[in-house]
Amino acid sequence: MKGLVKYAVAFVLASSSVAFAAEAQPLAQNPLVETRLNAISENLRCLVCQNESLAGSRSDLAEDLRREVRHLIEAGKSDKEVIEFLVSRYGDYVLYDPPFKATTVLLWVGPFVLLVGGLIGLVVFLRRRSRQGLVDEDDALPLPAATTATSATASSSRVAGRWLVWLIILLMPLGGGLVYWKVGNLAALDPANVKPAPDPNVMVARLQAKLEANPDDPAGWQLLARAYMVMNRPDDAVKAFQRILPQIKQQPPLMADYAEALAAAGDLNGARTWINNALKQGSQDPKVLFMAGGLAFESANYKQAVQYWERVIKIVGPDSQEGKFVQESIAEAKARLK
Amino acid sequence: MKRFWWFLIPFLAFAVLVFFLARGLTKDPSYVPSPLVGKPAPTFNLPQLHDAKQTFAPEDLKGRVWLLNVWASWCVSCRAEHPVLVDFARTHPDVPLIGLDYKDQRSDALAWLKQHGNPYVLSAFDADGRVGIDYGVYGVPETYVIDQAGIIRYKHVGPVTSDVVQTLIDPLLKGLK
Numbered sequence: 001m002k003g004l005v006k007y008a009v010a011f012v013l014a015s016s017s018v019a020f021a022a023e024a025q026p027l028a029q030n031p032l033v034e035t036r037l038n039a040i041s042e043n044l045r046c047l048v049c050q051n052e053s054l055a056g057s058r059s060d061l062a063e064d065l066r067r068e069v070r071h072l073i074e075a076g077k078s079d080k081e082v083i084e085f086l087v088s089r090y091g092d093y094v095l096y097d098p099p100f101k102a103t104t105v106l107l108w109v110g111p112f113v114l115l116v117g118g119l120i121g122l123v124v125f126l127r128r129r130s131r132q133g134l135v136d137e138d139d140a141l142p143l144p145a146a147t148t149a150t151s152a153t154a155s156s157s158r159v160a161g162r163w164l165v166w167l168i169i170l171l172m173p174l175g176g177g178l179v180y181w182k183v184g185n186l187a188a189l190d191p192a193n194v195k196p197a198p199d200p201n202v203m204v205a206r207l208q209a210k211l212e213a214n215p216d217d218p219a220g221w222q223l224l225a226r227a228y229m230v231m232n233r234p235d236d237a238v239k240a241f242q243r244i245l246p247q248i249k250q251q252p253p254l255m256a257d258y259a260e261a262l263a264a265a266g267d268l269n270g271a272r273t274w275i276n277n278a279l280k281q282g283s284q285d286p287k288v289l290f291m292a293g294g295l296a297f298e299s300a301n302y303k304q305a306v307q308y309w310e311r312v313i314k315i316v317g318p319d320s321q322e323g324k325f326v327q328e329s330i331a332e333a334k335a336r337l338k
Numbered sequence: 339m340k341r342f343w344w345f346l347i348p349f350l351a352f353a354v355l356v357f358f359l360a361r362g363l364t365k366d367p368s369y370v371p372s373p374l375v376g377k378p379a380p381t382f383n384l385p386q387l388h389d390a391k392q393t394f395a396p397e398d399l400k401g402r403v404w405l406l407n408v409w410a411s412w413c414v415s416c417r418a419e420h421p422v423l424v425d426f427a428r429t430h431p432d433v434p435l436i437g438l439d440y441k442d443q444r445s446d447a448l449a450w451l452k453q454h455g456n457p458y459v460l461s462a463f464d465a466d467g468r469v470g471i472d473y474g475v476y477g478v479p480e481t482y483v484i485d486q487a488g489i490i491r492y493k494h495v496g497p498v499t500s501d502v503v504q505t506l507i508d509p510l511l512k513g514l515k
Contacts, residue, residue, distance in 0.1 A: 047370060047476035061476055064467050089474040091373040
């Protein structure tokens with residue numbers, strides 16, 4: 001008996017890492033995958049709300065794309081392969097950092113061409129002006145007093161003009177460098193600074209500390225709890241869930257997560273209470289229904305277990321990974337009915 | 339006189355700048371050029387909307403020019419587009435119009451087609467939107483023209499209007515035959 005609940009919990013754990021297809025789960029269970037997902041999607045543009053990155057967007061499509069990226073990461077694809085996957089479907093448009101190629105030459109080279117052109121124009125203009133003195137022959141001032149004054153200052157203004165040119169030539173790149181030093185990211189220029197992926201244990205501990213300092217963050221607690229579940233620390237997961245009980249009370253899928261943690265920690269009665277709660281609210285969440293079936297099975301109510309599990313199949317489809325698993329459970333329950 | 343020309347340069351530069359900015363204003367900023375045009379249509383094998391036991395794959399239509407229209411019952415623009423598609427199906431019996439029902443509920447989609455008429459030869463049912471991602475769908479409705487060799491020749495984002503059919507799709511179809 002106990003064995004089957006373990007089995008059920010194992011199913012829920014296994015399936016939650018794949019994430020129910022119908023329910024795009026906003027938070028990943030594996031902090032390591034999540035870190036890479038964030039790093040990649042931070043540099044990709046969301047196609048629906050185009051001023052947001054894929055990481056920051058809450059649009060449906062962005063959630064789907066994050067789910068795809070998560071799958072690819074879990075399948076062991078490199079960052080480059082993941083980005084290639086998206087570019088082949090949506091084009092360079094999704095990249096915040098477009099590649100250098102024929103169609104983007106103007107984008108990359110244009111500013112420098114303009115800068116060099118402007119500098120040349122400036123030099124030509126200033127040299128001509130200093131050579132001619134301050135006055136052009138075409139429209140020399142008609143006042144005779146002014147003409148004598150200009151020729152007297154001509155040589156000094158020529159020297160000043162030349163100095164001005166060199167000063168500008170020197171100051172422009174210097175100014176550019178200064179601006180980059182202030183607002184740019186110098187560290188990014190050094191390949192040695194690309195951080196290795198952090199250790200999940202350290203990350204989870206850091207997240208826990210951050211949440212203790214700033215506990216009003218339900219999404220954070222949820223992430224922490226899921227991380228603990230993946231790390232096979234259900235007692236810690238239960239503790240994390242307990243910090244967001246008000247939120248759990250409003251969301252049946254969260255109730256299922258909590259009940260799963262409780263069951264894994266050995267508190268079957270607690271799990272039952274929460275699942276019944278979720279069912280009372282009319283939840284159609286596959287995880288709620290699966291847990292309900294598992295708990296019914298545990299109390300030897302095989303008929304009811306089969307009913308719940310068949311509803312799960314209807315939602316996730318008989319051919320999905322979860323569906324196949326549930327079918328096995330149904331067969332097991334039916335065998336006991338006989 | 340020489341000086342006059344020198345002063346003209348900033349004005350010319352300004353005019354060029356205004357030209358490009360003004361052009362930028364008339365373009366649709368939400369338009370994303372698809373890298374898929376000119377490439378083989380991504381393959382898939384999905385259950386059909388009306389009969390989940392039957393499937394549809396793009397290879398089924400190899401050798402024919404056809405249209406793939408991505409739609410959903412929850413999509414408002416699809417309703418605006420719908421009469422145009424019904425009309426298209428009527429006037430182009432030789433060009434199969436295939437629907438891709440994107441991230442929809444089966445019952446909702448069936449009711450929607452019943453209410454507004456069904457222009458599609460059949461609709462493939464893409465419940466989780468995965469095929470949509472393969473096709474680079476980012477806003478429903480979208481329409482693809484696929485040729486005999488299975489190459490995507492044109493992608494239209496947003497509702498197809500009768501104007502689009504006449505000025506873009508019809509000439510393209512004529513050229514493909």
